[in-house]
Amino acid sequence: MQASEFVEITEGQTKLLVPSLSLTAKVPPKTPAFFNPSAKLNRDLSILAYRAFLPRLAEKTFADGFTGIGARALRVAVEVPEIQQVYGNDVNPTAIETAKSAAALNSVSDKCRFSVDEVCKFLQKGNEIGERFGIVDLDPFGTPARHIDCVLRSVLDDGLISITATDTAVLCGVYPEVCLRRYYGRPLNNDYGNETALRLLTSLIALTASRLELAIKPIFAHAAMQYLRVYAAVSVSSSEANNVYDNIGYTMHCFQCGNRTSTREFDGNKKCELCQTKMKVGGQLWTSPLHDPDFVKKMSAGAEKQNKKLLDAALEEIDVPYYFRADEISSRLKTHPQSVSKVIEKLQSSGFKASRTPFNPGAFKTDARIDQILQVF
Ligand SMILES: [Zn+2]
Structure with a gap:
């Protein structure tokens, strides 16, 4: 590694050694190592989530399967000091050497173990004495789908997993x-x-x-242009595992009139009750809540402005598995767009439930149907 390729920056309270190119290039390069500076808010949220989960954690260990230059792992070591051991792994030896140097800069080398291995082999090994981890994070390039088993097998009963997907084009329907x-x-x-x-x-x-x-309970989820991220508590329970399908269903969407509903049973021939067009099926998918209000409240208490806004939207969000964009409504009505807060006020005063959503700042959730929304306006 050439020292000039890396520069020291501070993110949160943690010193990181990052490839200098990653700070100037439009798309952060994978060589000599990958670092995405614009994921700072994402990592800030991780720190808030791991802190909020601490009281529930029996073993205070953290594993990061795709650690890169160690950005998230080092921040956990420094900014969640209650975590006793931090394990970071990557297939790129240059990235791992850099992470080790940065651990020394932060005086956290004692609690950090960095390794170069295939991610599932790393997770399967467990901690120093072969035990599972308290928190496991997976933030791969592209899809996490092939690694989900390994993550679930490597986390302790009542532990936490956080999983990122960056194959957003696939998941969003392209x-x-x-x-x-x-x-x-x-x-x-x-x-x-x-x-x-x-x-x-x-x-x-x-x-x-x-x-x-095993059974999971999602406690927080968020999305940006380039990624989707879910935090879920994991417990060993065959009886809860038996009930998994209570949380699984479908979102039906009419591309003609914009009507949308949530259903339990699959129906590939369902017609829209408003315009009789055949509806599109989304799913099978998770239809139960994605946020645990008590947990999100704890996260929000320590958050800075931008993340606080997001977390507060998650806190107030009503339990509907889809949202409406404010500009979608105004373009159907051929009027000027109204602010989200105005829209919510108006729906509420007409007797409907309505709230913001953390998944889109320009959108709202409501229990009103599309025709009822259009009628209100
Ligand atoms: Zn329709």
């Missing part, structure tokens, strides 16, 4: 066949495709867990 084979569900390429995507990812994790006699 390649529906690929989505079906990777996630066992159909995507919806529409205005709220990213929420459907998060629910497809969550349902794959839940169904995989149930096969392993």
Whole structure:
């Protein structure tokens, strides 16, 4: 490694050694090592989530399967000091050498173990005495689908997993066949495709867990242009695993009039009750809540402005598995767009439930049907 290729930066309270090119290039390069500076808010949220989960954690260990230059792992070591051991792994030896140097800069070398291995081999090994980890993070390039089993097998009972997917084009509906084979569900390429995507990812994790006699409970999820991310508590329970299908269903969407509903049973021939057009099926997917309000409240208490806004939207979000964009409503009505807060106020004063959603700042959730929304305006 040439020292000049790497520069020291501080993110949160942690010193990181990052490839200098990653700070200037439009798309961060994979060589000599990968680092994405724009994922800072994403890593800030991780720190908030891991801190909020601490009281529930029996073994305070953290494993990062695709650690790169160690950005998330080092931040956990420094900024969640209660975590006693941090394990970071990557297939890139240059990245791992850099992570080790940065651990020394932060005086956390004692609690950090960095390794170069295939991710599932790393996870299967467990900690120093072969035990599972308290928290396992998986943030791969592209799809996490092939690694979900390994992650679930490497986490302790009552532990936490956090999983990122960056194959957003697949999950949001550009390649529906690929989505079906990777996630066992159909995507919806529409205005709220990213929420459907998060629910497809969550349902794959839940169904995989149930096969392993495990149950998951999502406690927070968020999405940006380039990624989707789910946090879920994992417990060993065959009886809860038996109930996994209580949380799985379908989102039906009418591409003609914009009507959308959630159903339990698959119906490939369902017609829209408003305009009789054949509806598109999204799923199978997770239809239960993606956020645990108590947990999100804890995260929000320590958050900075931008993330606080996101977390507060998650806190107030009503339990509906899809949203409406404000500009979608105004374009159907051929009027000027209204602010989301105005729309919510108006729906509430007409007797409907309505809220913001963390999945899109320009959107709202409501229990009103599309024709009822249009009528209100
Ligand atoms: Zn319709």
